[in-house]
Amino acid sequence: MPKKISVPLLALLLLMLPGCGFKDIDKRFFVVAIGVDQGERAPFKVSFKLAIPSPRTEPGEAKYQVISQEGSSIANAVRLMKSKVDKEFDFGHTTVIVIGKSFADHRELGRSLDWFFRRRDIQEIAFMAIGEPDALSIIQTKPKSERLAGNALMLPFTNEGTESPYIVKTYLFDYYRRWHEHGRDAFLPIVSSRSETFVINRAAIFSSNLKKLELTAKETGIFNQFLKTRHRFLILAALDGKQISFNAKVRSLRFKLVDSANKPEIRYRISINVESEDTEAPVFHQSWDELEKTVEEEFRNQALQLLNRLRDNGVDPLGFGLRYRASRHGGESDFAEWQKIYPKVTFKVNVNAHFTGTGIIE
Amino acid sequence: MMQPSSDPLLQSDDFVRETLDNGRFQIEIWYYSTLCDPDLIRKEIAHPFLLSDSPETFEKVLCSALTGVRITDTVHLSEEMLQGNTIIRLQGADYKLKTPKPGNTKLMQASTETTLQGPQTALSEDADTSLMLVRRRYPQQDLISEQMNLGSKSRTKAYLLYDKNKANPRILEEFRRKLKAIDAEVVFTVGQVEALITDTQLRWFPTMIVTERPDRCVLNLSQGKIVLIVDGTPFVLIAPAVFQDFLSAMDDIFLPSLITKALVMLRYIGILITTTLPALYVAVTSYNPEVIRVQFALSLAGSRAAVPYPTFFEVIFMLFLIEALIEASLRLPRYIGSTATTVGGLILGQAAQQAGLVSSVMIIVTSAVAISNFLIPINIMSFAFRVIKYPLILLATLFGIVGVVAGLIAVCFYLANQNSFGLTYFRVFIGEPAVSGYKEGDTK
Numbered sequence: 001m002p003k004k005i006s007v008p009l010l011a012l013l014l015l016m017l018p019g020c021g022f023k024d025i026d027k028r029f030f031v032v033a034i035g036v037d038q039g040e041r042a043p044f045k046v047s048f049k050l051a052i053p054s055p056r057t058e059p060g061e062a063k064y065q066v067i068s069q070e071g072s073s074i075a076n077a078v079r080l081m082k083s084k085v086d087k088e089f090d091f092g093h094t095t096v097i098v099i100g101k102s103f104a105d106h107r108e109l110g111r112s113l114d115w116f117f118r119r120r121d122i123q124e125i126a127f128m129a130i131g132e133p134d135a136l137s138i139i140q141t142k143p144k145s146e147r148l149a150g151n152a153l154m155l156p157f158t159n160e161g162t163e164s165p166y167i168v169k170t171y172l173f174d175y176y177r178r179w180h181e182h183g184r185d186a187f188l189p190i191v192s193s194r195s196e197t198f199v200i201n202r203a204a205i206f207s208s209n210l211k212k213l214e215l216t217a218k219e220t221g222i223f224n225q226f227l228k229t230r231h232r233f234l235i236l237a238a239l240d241g242k243q244i245s246f247n248a249k250v251r252s253l254r255f256k257l258v259d260s261a262n263k264p265e266i267r268y269r270i271s272i273n274v275e276s277e278d279t280e281a282p283v284f285h286q287s288w289d290e291l292e293k294t295v296e297e298e299f300r301n302q303a304l305q306l307l308n309r310l311r312d313n314g315v316d317p318l319g320f321g322l323r324y325r326a327s328r329h330g331g332e333s334d335f336a337e338w339q340k341i342y343p344k345v346t347f348k349v350n351v352n353a354h355f356t357g358t359g360i361i362e
Numbered sequence: 363m364m365q366p367s368s369d370p371l372l373q374s375d376d377f378v379r380e381t382l383d384n385g386r387f388q389i390e391i392w393y394y395s396t397l398c399d400p401d402l403i404r405k406e407i408a409h410p411f412l413l414s415d416s417p418e419t420f421e422k423v424l425c426s427a428l429t430g431v432r433i434t435d436t437v438h439l440s441e442e443m444l445q446g447n448t449i450i451r452l453q454g455a456d457y458k459l460k461t462p463k464p465g466n467t468k469l470m471q472a473s474t475e476t477t478l479q480g481p482q483t484a485l486s487e488d489a490d491t492s493l494m495l496v497r498r499r500y501p502q503q504d505l506i507s508e509q510m511n512l513g514s515k516s517r518t519k520a521y522l523l524y525d526k527n528k529a530n531p532r533i534l535e536e537f538r539r540k541l542k543a544i545d546a547e548v549v550f551t552v553g554q555v556e557a558l559i560t561d562t563q564l565r566w567f568p569t570m571i572v573t574e575r576p577d578r579c580v581l582n583l584s585q586g587k588i589v590l591i592v593d594g595t596p597f598v599l600i601a602p603a604v605f606q607d608f609l610s611a612m613d614d615i616f617l618p619s620l621i622t623k624a625l626v627m628l629r630y631i632g633i634l635i636t637t638t639l640p641a642l643y644v645a646v647t648s649y650n651p652e653v654i655r656v657q658f659a660l661s662l663a664g665s666r667a668a669v670p671y672p673t674f675f676e677v678i679f680m681l682f683l684i685e686a687l688i689e690a691s692l693r694l695p696r697y698i699g700s701t702a703t704t705v706g707g708l709i710l711g712q713a714a715q716q717a718g719l720v721s722s723v724m725i726i727v728t729s730a731v732a733i734s735n736f737l738i739p740i741n742i743m744s745f746a747f748r749v750i751k752y753p754l755i756l757l758a759t760l761f762g763i764v765g766v767v768a769g770l771i772a773v774c775f776y777l778a779n780q781n782s783f784g785l786t787y788f789r790v791f792i793g794e795p796a797v798s799g800y801k802e803g804d805t806k
Contacts, residue, residue: 014760021762024673025647026666030659051656053663055722092652093659121652148660 026053028090032064032150035135036113037100039070044112046070046077049139050085051093051149064149066140074115091121095154097128097172098191100135108209110179117176126172127157130204132192141193153191156200165221165233166201179209182335183321187223190214205315213313215306222306225250226318235274237298239291242280246295248272251354257323264345266307266320271352272299276359288355296351307347316342371440382408387417392439393448393461402461403448406430417453424450430459444517467491470596474741475575477613484574489519489593492576496523496589499580504528510541512592513549519593520555523579528586533602533783537588552592552599553742566749568608568742569782571600577612602782606790608743609633632737635730636747637773640677641754641766643727647673649762665721674759676720680728681755683710685748688732 030051039045045068052063067084071077082089097116099109116122131138143152155161157169168189170178178186186209190202201217215223221233228250235246251271258265274295276283283291310316321338328334371377376396382389389411393403407424414420424430433442433456439449446462465488472484485492493507504526511517522541524534540559549555556570573579574596579589582600590599609629614622647666651659669676687706691699710728714720731751738744750773757765780787 022648022672022759024666025651025659025663026669028651028663030651030656030663032656051660053660053667055661055664055667057661057664090651092650093656095656125652148657151657154656 023088027087029085029087030090030092031094033096033098033139033153034094034116035068035098035100035131035139036074036103037135038103038106042070042072042077044071044074044077045136046074046081047136047139048081048089049150050089057147059147060144062142062146062149062151066136068136074113078115091119093150094122094126095150096157097122097126098131098135098138098153099128099188101130101132101190102134104130104188104204104211109175109206110209116172123173123176124171127154128170128172128175128188129157129200130188130190132190138191138193138198141196141198143197153198156198157189163231164201165224165229165231166217168203168220168224168227168229178317179206181322183316183323183325183338184319185212185315185317187317205310205313205317207315212315213310215309218302219306219309222302223317226253226303226306228253234277235295235299235302237294239283239286239294240281244279244283244291244294245277246274247277248274248295248299248353255318255320255323257320257327259324259341264341266345266347268303268307268347268349269352270299270303270349271354273354273356275355275357279358284358292353292355295353295355299353300349300351303349303351304347307349311342311345311347314343320345371443377443382411384412384414386415387420387453389420390451391448392443392451394443394446397444397446397463398448398461399463406459406461407448407450421452421455421457424452424457424459430457432457441517464488465490465593469495472574475573475578475612475739477575477611480612480616481575481577483576485576485579485591485596485598487594487596489521489591492591492596492598493521493523495576496579496583496591499576500525500583505583508538512541512544512546512555514545514547516548516550518549520549521591523583523589523591525583525586528584529588530586533785534588536783537590537601541590549592551595552590552597555590555592556599567605567746567777567780567787568740569601569603569780569787571603571607571740572597572742573600573740574598575612581612581615602785603787604782604785604790605777605788608740609738611739629737629739632734633747636732636735636737637750638754638766638770639727639731640681640751641758641769642763643724644673644677644755644758645763645766648759653763662721662723665723668718669721670718674755676724677727677755680710680714680720680724681731681751683714684728684732 030053031048032051033049035047035049037045037047047066047068050065050067052065054061054063065085067081069077069081069084071080078089097113099113103112116126129138138153141153146152156164156167168187170186170188175186175188178184186206187203188206189200190204191198191200193199201220203215203220203223204211205213205215224231225233230250232247232249235248237244237246249272251273253268253270255266255268258267272295274292276291310318321335321342324338324341325334328337330337371392372379374394376394377392378395379390379392382391389407391403391407410423411420414423425432433439433449439456442458443449446460447458448461450457450459467486467488467490469483469486469491471482475484483495485495497505502525506524506526508522510520510522512520520541522538537559541555544555544558546554546558549558552572556568556572557565560569571578571582579598579600583589587600587602590601592598609626611625614626617625646654647662651662654662666673683706687702687710690702690706694702710725715722715725735744735748738747754766754769757769759765761768774788777788
């Protein structure tokens with residue numbers, strides 16, 4: 001073909017390639033949160049929180065619409081939902097996936113949530129959480145401070161907003177990874193709604209897609225330190241019958257796996273910086289060594305309690321099994337070996353606290 | 363030799379043909395009264411003529427005068443006169459004397475390429491004055507100026523300037539050859555010369571610098587580049603040039619080095635904004651809203667809610683208005699120029715948004731595009747960048763962000779394919795010698 005014709009023809013063909021990807025932003029409905037519950041008539045009840053954009057945004061004025069649909073699968077429910085709205089769903093900003101408590105308690109999560117894992121737009125940005133009492137009520141909660149729909153639920157997870165030691169977070173892809181990894185179990189934060197606000201201070205631990213254990217708020221705080229999130233946290237200790245609160249920050253935290261034939265051990269070495277935050281008696285003239293010892297003792301007890309509880313329930317979210325597999329040469333059989341060893345493991349925790357100050361009072 | 367009726371010389375009213383008689387002998391002088399300086403003619407011709415007692419004495423006076431020459435070739439007499447010469451006929455022999463009226467030698471403030479604390483005057487429209495300005499700043503005997511006339515009809519005077527020891531002889535030869543090969547009747551300006559000596563007809567990015575600053579001329583001469591001064595325009599042409607040259611202002615030499623680096627970076631960022639922002643706006647709002655934060659995505663959607671037309675219409679509409687505004691303020695007479703900006707500013711600022719034609723974010727995009735375009739110091743380069751954004755918008759409309767990225771890559775390929783007199787164009791420095799002792803551009 002002569003060049004004169006072929007070049008414009010090629011360009012024309014290229015122009016036909018884009019298809020129907022073009023859709024203006026105001027013709028899209030941003031799904032900011034998705035809830036998954038047990039359906040009454042069908043296995044799934046999917047709820048979308050759809051943000052309604054407005055040119056002016058005020059605190060507490062977040063506009064949104066919540067729609068729900070039951071279906072035999074998530075994909076099916078989503079298809080049915082499309083006929084309930086006027087604009088095209090856009091999952092590019094779906095940051096939170098809430099799973100209802102009863103769903104999480106009774107169903108395995110992995111296969112059920114397959115639809116999410118396969119979406120290219122959701123899989124790398126979404127956080128997963130368990131909703132109490134159910135996902136729909138979490139999605140419908142409307143905090144007073146919320147400027148844009150979904151922000152109040154999203155900000156605690158993205159580190160842009162509050163940084164609480166009680167909030168653990170799990171990305172969707174991280175959940176998938178932990179599900180497929182032998183020797184490192186998944187965990188999810190539990191969000192419960194109180195009429196106008198959320199409480200996110202507990203965590204649930206999963207093993208092979210089934211919920212195995214629920215941690216209390218206090219345990220979740222310690223658990224978060226073991227995940228090395230490096231958020232400041234609080235240690236309450238008593239010295240001579242007087243209560244002292246210490247503001248603590250983990251400086252370093254590492255463990256060693258000692259695998260002697262009949263006495264397997266996991267030895268933790270933790271160093272933390274502490275500062276007294278409020279006290280019932282002046283501490284400045286106390287022996288700081290003594291204060292450090294008290295904190296070390298208290299933190300060690302809490303840590304041991306948590307680690308033992310994890311072991312006794314047969315869950316391993318901190319990746320001891322993965323470390324074991326990584327440092328052995330047996331291939332697939334290593335994991336079977338580890339499953340036999342793990343229940344017999346004893347934990348040793350060595351805490352080294354460094355007292356940096358008593359605070360400033362002017 | 364002159365037939366009274368048919369000779370075009372005699373049909374011009376400003377052609378003067380006089381016969382002088384001092385009582386002893388006669389001479390005839392011919393000149394264009396508009397091209398020649400009567401004072402000079404009086405002083406150099408009429409006065410000595412009055413005092414001469416024989417034609418021989420007068421001939422001696424003529425030939426000893428500064429530029430008096432006897433001409434044997436009588437065919438080009440009219441051409442000599444058009445160059446500002448006076449022809450003296452003495453006893454059948456012709457002599458010419460340079461008596462040009464001084465041109466517009468007034469020095470003007472640099473207006474298109476200003477600096478804050480650098481030299482403030484621009485080159486002159488008179489080629490000789492411009493040459494004087496350059497020579498004063500670069501008093502070297504190695505600075506060679508070759509005079510030539512460009513254009514078969516206009517015979518525009520031009521000087522090719524270069525430092526004999528520093529200029530690349532190959533480039534110099536090529537430049538000379540191309541200038542000689544210029545095939546045009548009239549030549550007015552250096553931009554036209556650039557077009558005439560560039561091989562391809564489809565020119566987009568400038569490969570030679572056009573500047574009005576004498577200090578830029580001198581800097582480039584000392585870096586071994588070649589300067590072409592053309593009579594009748596205060597601008598000169600500098601070649602060869604690389605991409606970075608168009609993004610360096612003369613301020614870069616005298617400002618503290620960190621400030622210079624920051625400013626150069628600012629200009630590159632400006633280029634990126636002015637070329638990609640409208641395309642990215644289309645791509646983000648219509649294809650990939652997931653790349654921006656959810657908070658911004660929602661307010662963008664909110665601000666676009668009142669706009670019924672698709673984004674590319676909005677973008678094209680606003681860009682057309684801003685381009686029209688820029689073009690109009692260039693063309694309008696200075697006295698009514700402010701009207702255009704006021705009216706245009708009002709339309710672009712508020713009314714278009716309130717009318718629901720464009721979103722408020724689009725107004726920010728438009729002004730960011732327009733403003734950052736003016737960061738580019740050399741004017742032609744900023745024009746070149748004004749053009750790029752339209753193909754990019756087309757690509758964004760069709761393919762989203764992928765299209766924008768592909769388009770930018772294509773622009774880079776195109777730039778990398780350019781050359782300036784055989785030298786790679788798309789690079790930061792040619793490797794010029796450090797002559798100003800300061801500018802990062804001229805350290806090896």
